[in-house]
Ligand SMILES: Nc1ncnc2c1ncn2[C@@H]1O[C@H](COP(=O)(O)OP(=O)(O)O)[C@@H](O)[C@H]1O
């Protein structure tokens with residue numbers, strides 16, 4: 125099979141004639157003079173790869189992602205090592221502007237194989253072509269410096285269905301507890317419907333740090349220093365953490381594109397041991413119905429956060445409206461992100477809404493109607509503690525350190541970690557009122 129490619133840039137003629145002289149492995153099906161033309165050609169299914177011969181600076185991760193969505197990989201030519209690194213960061217394959225046609229063809233095949241998840245295997249490509257990269261000119265690689273190792277941090281996504289079940293309260297206070305336990309934590313407000321982390325932790329400025337980070341990541345410019353600049357530090361009496369604040373205007377969701385958010389989260393994992401993401405409720409992917417694979421996705425930020433999470437905490441309100449919503453929401457979550465394996469948290473547990481022995485009643489109801497997942501934690505309703513925290517822009521460990529709600533969240537945050545006997549006995553106090 126010959127790989128169909130489209131080319132772009134004022135210097136594309138030299139590239140095209142070089143590739144055509146190879147007679148076979150790569151066929152140039154269209155030469156484009158504008159990026160829009162290139163996008164349209166790719167969307168019509170004409171090509172498997174695009175070669176950007178000049179002007180790679182205009183490529184963004186959104187563009188690379190959109191082309192990836194229609195099965196097109198990008199190879200971009202540059203002699204600038206910094207630009208080559210940037211291209212790698214946004215998911216394009218860099219190659220030297222002086223690359224020999226044979227090596228370029230090999231680079232194109234490699235990128236197409238990678239795009240199809242066939243890295244290391246070119247079995248579906250032309251056998252003769254596979255030899256090109258083995259025996260031909262050496263494939264150009266950018267200098268092996270400054271390439272970040274993959275982050276070792278963990279991502280915890282806190283999600284829950286519509287109806288304000290307490291996602292942000294749980295996300296903020298889990299973050300604070302982890303910080304108090306000495307971990308470096310970054311809290312990301314990715315709720316594109318109702319960002320509220322800033323208000324909850326008492327930040328006054330509307331910095332929209334996550335949107336800024338996404339913009340830089342889209343351009344391949346989000347390095348450690350830029351992340352540190354866009355993430356606001358929050359100091360509590362227990363410890364400090366950083367926050368990438370959200371966009372409080374819902375119409376700015378378009379700034380949180382999934383491709384850029386992936387890069388932000390990957391960078392965040394390099395910078396922090398734990399990344400907690402407050403995720404919007406809505407998981408619908410109805411833009412798929414429009415057959416427009418290039419369209420930005422309204423819920424892309426939520427879906428991508430959940431896909432990338434190592435742990436998902438699903439929060440539901442423990443009442444007659446919240447529990448059925450959570451059950452339906454978990455079914456939607458399983459359909460949208462099959463590998464999510466959420467930990468279920470019932471919040472705002474109170475006798476007035478569930479009856480006597482609310483924990484037992486909820487457990488019984490959950491076993492009967494729930495989706496076969498155990499409830500991981502029951503968080504008591506504590507409006508006074510929540511109001512006091514919100515009023516002071518404080519976290520629960522500061523404003524109500526001994527409240528059952530704070531202790532239950534501390535126990536949830538530290539559950540995967542071996543607990544000290546002392547903290548176990550403290551945390552069980554959290555459920556005292558449920559045990560009667
Ligand atoms: N356990 C709780 N007890 C009492 N009030 C709570 C509890 N958890 C959350 N709240 C309150 O419910 C409201 C919604 O919480 P929030 O975390 O903003 O929800 P979400 O992020 O799911 O929309 C806030 O006023 C918060 O203080």
Ligand SMILES: [Mg+2]
Pocket residue numbers: 291292293315318319320402
């Ligand atoms: Mg919220």
